[in-house]
Amino acid sequence: MSGEIPALLGMAFHAVMEEVHVRLAEEGFDDVRPAHGFAFQYLSVRGGATAVELGEHLGVTKQAAVQLVDELERRGYVERRPHPTDRRARVVVLAARGWACVERVVALWAETERRWAALVGAERLTALRDDLSAFVTAAGSPPIRPLW
Amino acid sequence: MSGEIPALLGMAFHAVMEEVHVRLAEEGFDDVRPAHGFAFQYLSVRGGATAVELGEHLGVTKQAAVQLVDELERRGYVERRPHPTDRRARVVVLAARGWACVERVVALWAETERRWAALVGAERLTALRDDLSAFVTAAGSPPIRPLW
DNA sequence: AGATGTAGTCAAGTAGCTTGACCAAACAGG
DNA sequence: CCTGTTTGGTCAAGCTACTTGACTACATCT
Numbered sequence: 001m002s003g004e005i006p007a008l009l010g011m012a013f014h015a016v017m018e019e020v021h022v023r024l025a026e027e028g029f030d031d032v033r034p035a036h037g038f039a040f041q042y043l044s045v046r047g048g049a050t051a052v053e054l055g056e057h058l059g060v061t062k063q064a065a066v067q068l069v070d071e072l073e074r075r076g077y078v079e080r081r082p083h084p085t086d087r088r089a090r091v092v093v094l095a096a097r098g099w100a101c102v103e104r105v106v107a108l109w110a111e112t113e114r115r116w117a118a119l120v121g122a123e124r125l126t127a128l129r130d131d132l133s134a135f136v137t138a139a140g141s142p143p144i145r146p147l148w
Numbered sequence: 149m150s151g152e153i154p155a156l157l158g159m160a161f162h163a164v165m166e167e168v169h170v171r172l173a174e175e176g177f178d179d180v181r182p183a184h185g186f187a188f189q190y191l192s193v194r195g196g197a198t199a200v201e202l203g204e205h206l207g208v209t210k211q212a213a214v215q216l217v218d219e220l221e222r223r224g225y226v227e228r229r230p231h232p233t234d235r236r237a238r239v240v241v242l243a244a245r246g247w248a249c250v251e252r253v254v255a256l257w258a259e260t261e262r263r264w265a266a267l268v269g270a271e272r273l274t275a276l277r278d279d280l281s282a283f284v285t286a287a288g289s290p291p292i293r294p295l296w
Numbered sequence: 297a298g299a300t301g302t303a304g305t306c307a308a309g310t311a312g313c314t315t316g317a318c319c320a321a322a323c324a325g326g
Numbered sequence: 327c328c329t330g331t332t333t334g335g336t337c338a339a340g341c342t343a344c345t346t347g348a349c350t351a352c353a354t355c356t
Contacts, residue, residue, distance in 0.1 A: 003257035005264070005273070006168075008280035009161040015287035016154045035312090052334055064313055066335070088321045088334045109151035116153070119286060120279045125153070128276055131268045132156035138267060139163035183343090200303060212344055214304065236303045236352045 020108045029101050031075055035068060037105065040094065044102050048093040168256045177249050179223055183216060188250050196241040225249065
């Protein structure tokens with residue numbers, strides 16, 4: 001049957017994210033939504049960002065970004081620090097709880113990959129990763145938004 | 149790097165859906181949202197459904213489902229017919245415009261697969277499809293929700 | 297026939313965004 | 327320098343796609 005791969009991609013992706021969501025909730029991270037994860041990932045690789053930068057990355061307005069940061073700060077996932085050179089701006093960085101959450105997601109993803117390797121073999125899984133990389137690269141990887 | 153496959157799945161899926169969305173809009177289907185596509189797929193394989201059934205399948209309340217059907221009916225994607233045996237119920241079926249949209253999505257997905265086959269080869273693509281199927285089956289394919 | 301369940305409706309509330317107006321700090325050019 | 331423009335963040339109001347809750351009419355079970 002031709003044309004079913006996109007559907008399978010969606011279902012596989014959804015299955016991973018659903019499981020991660022459930023497992024995180026069991027471990028106490030019961031208040032994280034998809035958009036939060038995408039923000040965490042951005043903050044973890046950049047080390048910090050202003051609300052405006054975060055909004056651009058997430059593809060939402062700065063007002064929405066600020067609101068998201070407010071919520072994450074209230075829940076202890078991020079902290080706001082004064083910007084070193086710009087007195088208007090504040091830098092958002094991951095707090096301990098935010099880092100802990102990121103680490104759990106990384107571990108759960110790795111666990112999923114191990115299960116998948118057991119199902120289809122390490123070589124097939126490597127091929128799958130390479131192929132997906134090729135597709136994403138070919139697509140130009142515009143606004144990535146994994147949108148878990 | 150271990151654990152990156154889930155991210156690649158998300159990015160690849162997002163890339164397909166983004167392109168389909170843009171192409172559909174160019175072809176006049178500029179008023180379809182992700183949830184609509186999922187409803188179309190359900191209606192096309194079942195041949196019809198009540199608003200309540202549709203809501204259960206989409207994972208939303210019946211009120212939300214009715215609202216969605218109202219909108220799709222107004223835009224000519226679906227029709228409501230009296231239920232043959234239950235005078236309370238009405239059956240929602242795809243209208244011509246709905247079928248046309250479904251056909252375009254199927255064609256665009258097939259086109260994407262051909263492009264991917266050109267990138268990595270037909271055998272690799274077949275392997276990828278089989279492997280994704282295995283993952284989805286292993287996950288138990290709970291509420292599928294491709295959620296484009 | 298009566299009790300219970302179900303399809304759909306009506307009404308009100310909510311979450312997560314949006315647009316628009318604004319202020320204060322930053323910055324670029326004469 | 328000052329002066330005009332850009333930019334980070336805030337305040338306020340509105341919108342959309344949902345939600346919960348109460349209700350009606352028909353269906354179904356006993």
